Amino acid sequence: xxxxxxxxxxxxxxxxxxxxxxxxxxxxxxxAARDVFAEHGYEASMEQIAVRADVGIGTLYRRxxxxxxxxxxxxxxxxxxxxxxxxxxxxxxxxxxxVFEFVRRCIAAPSCWRAxxxxxxxxxxxxxxxxxxxxPVIGQVLTASQGAGTARDDIRPTDVVVLLMxxxxxxxxxxxxxxxxxxxxxxxxxxxxxxxxxxxTHSPVTARQLGRVLTTRQRPPRSG
Amino acid sequence: xxxxxxxxxxxxxxxxxxxxxxxxxxxxxxxAARDVFAEHGYEASMEQIAVRADVGIGTLYRRxxxxxxxxxxxxxxxxxxxxxxxxxxxxxxxxxxxVFEFVRRCIAAPSCWRAxxxxxxxxxxxxxxxxxxxxPVIGQVLTASQGAGTARDDIRPTDVVVLLMxxxxxxxxxxxxxxxxxxxxxxxxxxxxxxxxxxxTHSPVTARQLGRVLTTRQRPPRSG
DNA sequence: GGCCAAGTGGAACGCGCGTTCCGGATATGG
DNA sequence: CCATATCCGGAACGCGCGTTCCACTTGGCC
Numbered sequence: 001x002x003x004x005x006x007x008x009x010x011x012x013x014x015x016x017x018x019x020x021x022x023x024x025x026x027x028x029x030x031x032a033a034r035d036v037f038a039e040h041g042y043e044a045s046m047e048q049i050a051v052r053a054d055v056g057i058g059t060l061y062r063r064x065x066x067x068x069x070x071x072x073x074x075x076x077x078x079x080x081x082x083x084x085x086x087x088x089x090x091x092x093x094x095x096x097x098x099v100f101e102f103v104r105r106c107i108a109a110p111s112c113w114r115a116x117x118x119x120x121x122x123x124x125x126x127x128x129x130x131x132x133x134x135x136p137v138i139g140q141v142l143t144a145s146q147g148a149g150t151a152r153d154d155i156r157p158t159d160v161v162v163l164l165m166x167x168x169x170x171x172x173x174x175x176x177x178x179x180x181x182x183x184x185x186x187x188x189x190x191x192x193x194x195x196x197x198x199x200x201t202h203s204p205v206t207a208r209q210l211g212r213v214l215t216t217r218q219r220p221p222r223s224g
Numbered sequence: 225x226x227x228x229x230x231x232x233x234x235x236x237x238x239x240x241x242x243x244x245x246x247x248x249x250x251x252x253x254x255x256a257a258r259d260v261f262a263e264h265g266y267e268a269s270m271e272q273i274a275v276r277a278d279v280g281i282g283t284l285y286r287r288x289x290x291x292x293x294x295x296x297x298x299x300x301x302x303x304x305x306x307x308x309x310x311x312x313x314x315x316x317x318x319x320x321x322x323v324f325e326f327v328r329r330c331i332a333a334p335s336c337w338r339a340x341x342x343x344x345x346x347x348x349x350x351x352x353x354x355x356x357x358x359x360p361v362i363g364q365v366l367t368a369s370q371g372a373g374t375a376r377d378d379i380r381p382t383d384v385v386v387l388l389m390x391x392x393x394x395x396x397x398x399x400x401x402x403x404x405x406x407x408x409x410x411x412x413x414x415x416x417x418x419x420x421x422x423x424x425t426h427s428p429v430t431a432r433q434l435g436r437v438l439t440t441r442q443r444p445p446r447s448g
Numbered sequence: 449g450g451c452c453a454a455g456t457g458g459a460a461c462g463c464g465c466g467t468t469c470c471g472g473a474t475a476t477g478g
Numbered sequence: 479c480c481a482t483a484t485c486c487g488g489a490a491c492g493c494g495c496g497t498t499c500c501a502c503t504t505g506g507c508c
Contacts, residue, residue: 119397155412159408159409159412162394162398162405162408162409163409163412165393165394165397165398166390166391166393166394166409166413167390169389169390169393169394169397170386170389170390170393173343173389173393174386174389181386184383184386185383185386185387185390188379188383188387188413189390189412189413191415
């Protein structure tokens with residue numbers, strides 16, 4: 001039952017360098033885990049990940065004592081990616097568009113916030129620290145837009161994170177059946193941040209799509 | 225493996241009246257299922273429900289051939305409740321506040337949209353029909369506010385449903401640690417619908433709360 | 449080339465959960 | 479009060495999945 005490991009919190013092997021083949025396998029494992037968790041959330045099985053990485057199950061457990069540790073490594077990578085997106089936005093994007101572009105890029109990054117919004121066992125505050133380390137830079141992005149007058153002053157960095165989670169949740173629930181549902185929702189939600197609105201650029205979800213939205217397994221093929 | 229039953233889609237026993245004790249048990253089962261699914265989503269176990277209903281597991285399977293059928297019954301009840309809320313809002317609430325009050329009441333209704341946003345197996349289009357039957361009345365509520373000029377004209381009934389799902393998702397993810405997170409998010413999201421905004425009435429999520437938001441099981445007791 | 453620590457794969461185990469099954473209990477009509 | 483159709487409880491089964499374990503392979507150093 002996914003107890004928290006104390007012996008080697010995926011800091012590899014305590015310092016000694018890995019054998020070359022092991023290093024390659026490790027990279028493949030993390031990459032596969034990123035993709036599989038992004039697709040199926042935390043419920044993805046270790047076997048799926050092993051198959052995708054073309055590796056035995058034992059290999060997974062050599063580097064990561066428990067599933068939670070592997071997931072934590074993926075979340076760490078996602079955190080880093082998010083920080084990078086924020087930095088890019090600060091460097092490239094004009095202040096009026098900063099928050100909006102930041103949110104859009106986070107949603108677009110395939111493995112950034114996808115895995116992050118799925119339920120998972122407690123992992124000792126690791127993500128707590130990761131998220132906390134992200135808030136200042138998100139704050140900078142937000143402040144830029146607030147200074148430019150395109151975002152309200154009563155919004156906080158945590159609101160941006162909650163917004164990201166909500167869009168991700170809508171994407172998880174709807175996008176398989178209603179491909180642009182999350183983008184349209186994003187339009188509306190971002191307008192909740194703006195002092196003045198613009199019309200949404202994505203078309204509404206259809207009723208037919210909506211009916212299929214909440215189911216996941218064992219359904220007949222989509223036909224419209 | 226939760227196959228779809230064909231023999232008695234929880235239409236009770238094909239018409240013959242139930243024994244009195246059986247009828248009481250059935251009511252307790254549905255009520256317990258509503259509460260437990262609302263708390264834990266579809267992942268709640270049949271045993272949990274049986275215990276809450278103070279009934280044996282066999283009793284569950286007598287009326288509902290599979291877990292999916294029991295869940296479907298709960299969703300049907302939730303659909304009915306939602307329709308009732310919409311009717312009440314149309315009768316009691318002034319048009320300018322209609323959509324907003326509708327969404328707030330749906331979120332506040334403990335067993336209304338809570339279970340509805342959890343992932344579950346496909347159940348033969350049953351919920352597709354249920355949701356479709358709800359859209360017209362939601363449309364009436366929405367049209368009322370649009371006519372009053374408090375909701376944009378480019379919003380559709382399905383947007384309201386997606387909004388409900390997103391708020392529900394935020395509540396599921398955050399509210400255990402940040403009790404008002406979903407209410408604050410609701411404020412912001414509703415402002416995405418309004419032509420002009422009002423400041424949010426709920427305070428932002430704290431960073432400390434946020435770090436705990438995405439985990440579910442086996443965590444240390446909350447301490448702030 | 450030969451040694452062996454490091455690494456690997458996958459069978460097997462334990463557990464939780466959905467589901468089945470059936471011996472016993474109970475309501476209800478006569 | 480009896481007969482019996484109906485209903486109930488919960489043990490048992492099968493399966494999926496996280497995890498463990500160990501016989502076998504391989505890269506790196508002498």
